[in-house]
Amino acid sequence: MPVRPDEENGAPRWVKISVIVAVAVVVVFLVVLIVGSGQHGPGRHTPGGPSEPAPDTAGSHTGPPPGVGHGDE
Amino acid sequence: MTLLMSPRLRKAALTAHVTSSVGWLGAVAAFLALAVVGLTSTDAETVRAVYLVAEPLTWFLILPLAFGSLVTGLVQSLGTTWGLFRHYWVIFKLGINLFAATVLLLYTQTVSLLARVAAESNADLRELQGPTFVLHSAAALLLLVTATFLAVYKPRGMTRYGRRKQRELGRVGR
Secondary structure, three states, X not given: OOOOHHXXXXXXXXXHHHHHHHHHHHHHHHHHXXXXXXXXXXXXXXXXXXXXXXXXXXXXXXXXXXXXXXXXX | OOOOOOHHHHHHHHHHHHHHHHHHHHHHHHHHHHHHHHHHOOOHHXXXXXXXXXXXXXXXXXXXXXXXXXXXXXXXXXXXXXXXXXXXXXXXXXXXXXXXXXXXXXXXXXXXHHHHHHHOOOOOHHHHOOOHHHHHHHHHHHHHXXXXXXXXXXXXXXXXXXXXXXXXXXXXXX
């Protein structure tokens, strides 16, 4: 693929814009995370909120599929 | 050094990559449809079913397709003249794939946890109905559509490393 003259001195414009957008998204995400007191993760989604421990699953466990380990066990 | 694949092998690798990547996108779209049903339904059994079926859908379909896409993508780029770090669009696509696969791997904990809660006979399913599935699958879908766009349009732009390699190949070819 031939190199265009405007590519000789650095990244093309679409790359620069994409990087700016990606950084902006990450910053917004971090701000939301900080404002939300860092509440993000599996515990947040259980009834009762983030402070409640994972429910006892003995006898009622539907998964994981055989041979597949859970990261939270 | 690049170990270039033969044309037949390259076609097979490309087929595997497109199949797993588009399959991943489709599986995430199916997950999003389920998530919307789980979020909006007023029927407790429907909500329970959504959270229960989300787990095998994630473990048996989305996760294997995601890592299939990642591995076949690496093979495809390293085994062809596209390379892994020569073109910006390849680097972006790799970044999207790595990011999405990592978040997916971490998110399996949430999916399994919610499936266990849904399986509890006394679970209050109204408390279970959060937007987490919809938000995560919608974001994943956006990323995967972007990756597909990059793969199809292949926007111009070579890295400094790519330009150097191109010059080296040009000299060898003469």
